[in-house]
Amino acid sequence: MPDHDSSRPTLADVAARAGVSASTASLAFSGSGPVADATKERVLAAARELHYAGPDPRARSLRRGRSGIIGVVIEERVREAFRDPIQIAQFDGIAEEIGRIDAALLILAASGPAQQLAGVKAMPVQPAHPVTVEDAPMDAAVLMGCTPRLADSISALRDRGLPVVAIEGFPVEGVLVIEQDNRDATERGAQHLRQLGHGRVGIVTLPLDAAHHRGLVTDELLAISSSATALQRLEGARAVFPDAVAHAAAGSFVDEGVRAAREMLSGPADERPTAIIAQSDLLAAGVIRGAEELGIKVPDELSVIGFDGVRVDGLWPYELTTLEQPAYEKGRAAGRAIVRMLEGREAESVSFTSVLRVGNTTAPPPSAPIA
Amino acid sequence: MPDHDSSRPTLADVAARAGVSASTASLAFSGSGPVADATKERVLAAARELHYAGPDPRARSLRRGRSGIIGVVIEERVREAFRDPIQIAQFDGIAEEIGRIDAALLILAASGPAQQLAGVKAMPVQPAHPVTVEDAPMDAAVLMGCTPRLADSISALRDRGLPVVAIEGFPVEGVLVIEQDNRDATERGAQHLRQLGHGRVGIVTLPLDAAHHRGLVTDELLAISSSATALQRLEGARAVFPDAVAHAAAGSFVDEGVRAAREMLSGPADERPTAIIAQSDLLAAGVIRGAEELGIKVPDELSVIGFDGVRVDGLWPYELTTLEQPAYEKGRAAGRAIVRMLEGREAESVSFTSVLRVGNTTAPPPSAPIA
DNA sequence: AGGCGCGATCGAATCGATTCGAGTGTACTC
DNA sequence: GAGTACACTCGAATCGATTCGATCGCGCCT
Numbered sequence: 001m002p003d004h005d006s007s008r009p010t011l012a013d014v015a016a017r018a019g020v021s022a023s024t025a026s027l028a029f030s031g032s033g034p035v036a037d038a039t040k041e042r043v044l045a046a047a048r049e050l051h052y053a054g055p056d057p058r059a060r061s062l063r064r065g066r067s068g069i070i071g072v073v074i075e076e077r078v079r080e081a082f083r084d085p086i087q088i089a090q091f092d093g094i095a096e097e098i099g100r101i102d103a104a105l106l107i108l109a110a111s112g113p114a115q116q117l118a119g120v121k122a123m124p125v126q127p128a129h130p131v132t133v134e135d136a137p138m139d140a141a142v143l144m145g146c147t148p149r150l151a152d153s154i155s156a157l158r159d160r161g162l163p164v165v166a167i168e169g170f171p172v173e174g175v176l177v178i179e180q181d182n183r184d185a186t187e188r189g190a191q192h193l194r195q196l197g198h199g200r201v202g203i204v205t206l207p208l209d210a211a212h213h214r215g216l217v218t219d220e221l222l223a224i225s226s227s228a229t230a231l232q233r234l235e236g237a238r239a240v241f242p243d244a245v246a247h248a249a250a251g252s253f254v255d256e257g258v259r260a261a262r263e264m265l266s267g268p269a270d271e272r273p274t275a276i277i278a279q280s281d282l283l284a285a286g287v288i289r290g291a292e293e294l295g296i297k298v299p300d301e302l303s304v305i306g307f308d309g310v311r312v313d314g315l316w317p318y319e320l321t322t323l324e325q326p327a328y329e330k331g332r333a334a335g336r337a338i339v340r341m342l343e344g345r346e347a348e349s350v351s352f353t354s355v356l357r358v359g360n361t362t363a364p365p366p367s368a369p370i371a
Numbered sequence: 372m373p374d375h376d377s378s379r380p381t382l383a384d385v386a387a388r389a390g391v392s393a394s395t396a397s398l399a400f401s402g403s404g405p406v407a408d409a410t411k412e413r414v415l416a417a418a419r420e421l422h423y424a425g426p427d428p429r430a431r432s433l434r435r436g437r438s439g440i441i442g443v444v445i446e447e448r449v450r451e452a453f454r455d456p457i458q459i460a461q462f463d464g465i466a467e468e469i470g471r472i473d474a475a476l477l478i479l480a481a482s483g484p485a486q487q488l489a490g491v492k493a494m495p496v497q498p499a500h501p502v503t504v505e506d507a508p509m510d511a512a513v514l515m516g517c518t519p520r521l522a523d524s525i526s527a528l529r530d531r532g533l534p535v536v537a538i539e540g541f542p543v544e545g546v547l548v549i550e551q552d553n554r555d556a557t558e559r560g561a562q563h564l565r566q567l568g569h570g571r572v573g574i575v576t577l578p579l580d581a582a583h584h585r586g587l588v589t590d591e592l593l594a595i596s597s598s599a600t601a602l603q604r605l606e607g608a609r610a611v612f613p614d615a616v617a618h619a620a621a622g623s624f625v626d627e628g629v630r631a632a633r634e635m636l637s638g639p640a641d642e643r644p645t646a647i648i649a650q651s652d653l654l655a656a657g658v659i660r661g662a663e664e665l666g667i668k669v670p671d672e673l674s675v676i677g678f679d680g681v682r683v684d685g686l687w688p689y690e691l692t693t694l695e696q697p698a699y700e701k702g703r704a705a706g707r708a709i710v711r712m713l714e715g716r717e718a719e720s721v722s723f724t725s726v727l728r729v730g731n732t733t734a735p736p737p738s739a740p741i742a
Numbered sequence: 743a744g745g746c747g748c749g750a751t752c753g754a755a756t757c758g759a760t761t762c763g764a765g766t767g768t769a770c771t772c
Numbered sequence: 773g774a775g776t777a778c779a780c781t782c783g784a785a786t787c788g789a790t791t792c793g794a795t796c797g798c799g800c801c802t
């Protein structure tokens with residue numbers, strides 16, 4: 001406890017100084033209830049003299065049962081979320097909508113498995129105020145990318161009676177899901193490649209498992225994978241190219257795309273993929289850069305398709321072929337759903353569609369006849 | 372009140388079911404205090420049966436006097452903050468540091484002037500839970516760009532005894548400021564232009580006043596201006612070019628830069644500026660685009676210098692000459708200061724320096740002899 | 743003049759947990 | 773066997789406000 005003057009004034013102090021009861025003072029502040037102007041003035045004056053900063057939000061929210069805070073749960077590290085343009089856009093949309101009810105956004109990182117060990121709650125030298133998903137003072141929660149790893153947290157939220165909305169993710173009882181046509185969109189992208197004549201394609205996926213393992217996507221990795229988004233997009237790609245080799249990236253970053261490209265494109269020209277489906281634009285940008293490094297020309301020798309529709313910096317003169325998703329709108333939809341649920345109304349699930357935007361990073365494969 | 376089952380179990384219910392007192396149940400949950408294993412097990416079992424989701428964070432934080440939440444106050448609209456790469460980087464840095472003490476970030480928009488009218492607090496049909504700067508359940512606050520408009524809020528925070536740190540902004544009693552050498556850095560940038568031979572330069576400023584007025588910077592505008600960052604950078608530019616015409620942008624966006632460029636570059640070649648100092652990279656990118664529109668070549672006919680050092684998308688083949696500022700580090704410094712203050716230690720002010728990074732958007736003016 | 747209505751104010755209960763000091767019972771020591 | 777320590781548990785006060793119902797005047801209508 002830093003400087004917690006035990007002398008910080010309370011509403012009772014103000015009331016005493018103004019010569020009224022605490023209840024009257026409360027009315028004077030909240031405005032709900034009839035208070036004589038003179039009295040109200042006296043209370044406010046007393047407050048000013050005592051440097052009373054207004055009702056304590058903690059006490060107020062205890063009594064009122066509402067805190068005015070909406071939690072946004074992100075996957076693991078806060079840093080990564082702030083670097084992902086899609087998540088930023090989603091934040092933006094959520095903020096826009098919940099701003100209407102004057103609520104504020106609380107950014108929460110999904111609690112690590114350490115604290116997940118049910119019932120244990122060891123909490124060694126924890127600095128006394130761990131704000132986790134399960135105990136944060138919020139009125140509702142938005143999950144960005146709802147992984148099974150959050151299952152415990154989610155059921156805790158439900159037990160607490162909080163509305164929960166997930167942006168993408170596996171359907172869970174009691175959670176409203178804002179959906180994205182990840183599978184179908186990717187399938188459309190893959191068909192675009194097939195129509196161009198591609199047969200040997202590679203896939204670079206978003207992190208599949210909680211630990212963000214990098215490398216070849218094996219059955220073992222799939223078994224422990226927890227990202228609905230990555231899995232759905234993978235499924236869409238394999239619907240067209242069932243045997244496509246897939247590499248998992250450790251994150252949605254340009255660097256990861258470069259690494260994946262180096263691994264996937266190291267073989268001879270007649271064995272390596274003629275097209276790569278990347279599960280994000282940042283990864284796609286990295287793949288292009290990686291291909292350049294290896295002297296492979298895009299799109300003549302390698303077609304690359306991304307996902308997201310964010311403009312990636314430094315990609316000029318390439319205009320990425322990609323699946324454009326309405327991230328901002330997804331955020332707004334989530335925000336609207338939250339507001340509705342807080343107002344006691346029903347909110348229904350929304351599903352968003354991505355559109356294929358063809359740029360100049362896809363073309364027929366080298367040896368193929370021009371379509 | 373949506374579905375607020377009046378029947379949601381409380382710690383007392385759990386205690387009753389487990390056949391212990393509430394105090395013991397509390398101990399069983401918090402772990403602070405000796406509780407027999409058997410008892411603890413019984414309590415946890417009872418909790419499970421009742422679907423008790425753990426202690427109510429509101430009550431807990433009232434009693435403990437801490438909420439584990441750090442507020443980050445941004446200028447006005449949340450949307451704009453999420454679009455500004457500098458602010459994003461600062462968020463990122465803050466999150467990184469306060470993550471160490473398991474605190475969470477609460478994003479708060481500076482309350483509009485409507486609620487600022489001291490004492491009135493009319494609050495018409497406000498949806499019952501306005502979370503403003505002055506009443507948010509937080510343990511400390513970080514102000515991003517501290518404008519005088521926040522003066523009331525700040526004094527409220529101080530009265531409440533909360534540590535307050537500002538990233539840039541006017542020095543205020545009781546607020547620790549993380550500083551940035553805006554004035555000197557801009558002056559260095561301006562000197563770079565002078566050395567190249569420029570004499571007629573224009574300035575595009577960040578929003579100066581709370582209302583984000585766009586247009587020529589007049590004395591009237593300066594009088595009501597409240598952005599320390601914009602003013603300091605303006606001062607630095609005018610230290611070298613005292614008579615430089617300045618246009619205020621309504622926000623740090625590429626579009627705003629384009630608009631400013633159109634206005635400032637419409638005159639004949641021998642009257643219009645040969646160089647423009649933009650107060651952000653996004654504005655600078657807009658200025659370049661605007662110049663291109665008008666058929667003015669950069670850098671041959673117009674030099675452009677930015678501020679920030681963020682890579683702006685779509686600017687290729689330009690490599691912006693700019694003043695690179697360590698935004699992420701600034702965020703970390705703010706976060707560290709907050710943590711220190713929460714631990715009761717003193718935190719000292721930190722000052723950051725920008726470095727001039729010369730790209731290919733600055734060159735000698737058209738008519739000047741080659742230096 | 744009696745009664746009604748209403749605005750203003752107050753008392754007391756409540757929100758849900760934490761925490762301190764006091765009270766058990768058991769075990770161990772001298 | 774008495775005394776002390778210790779481990780555990782409980783009761784009651786507390787955190788700081790909100791809110792419901794009751795009370796008290798007082799003007800006004802009939």
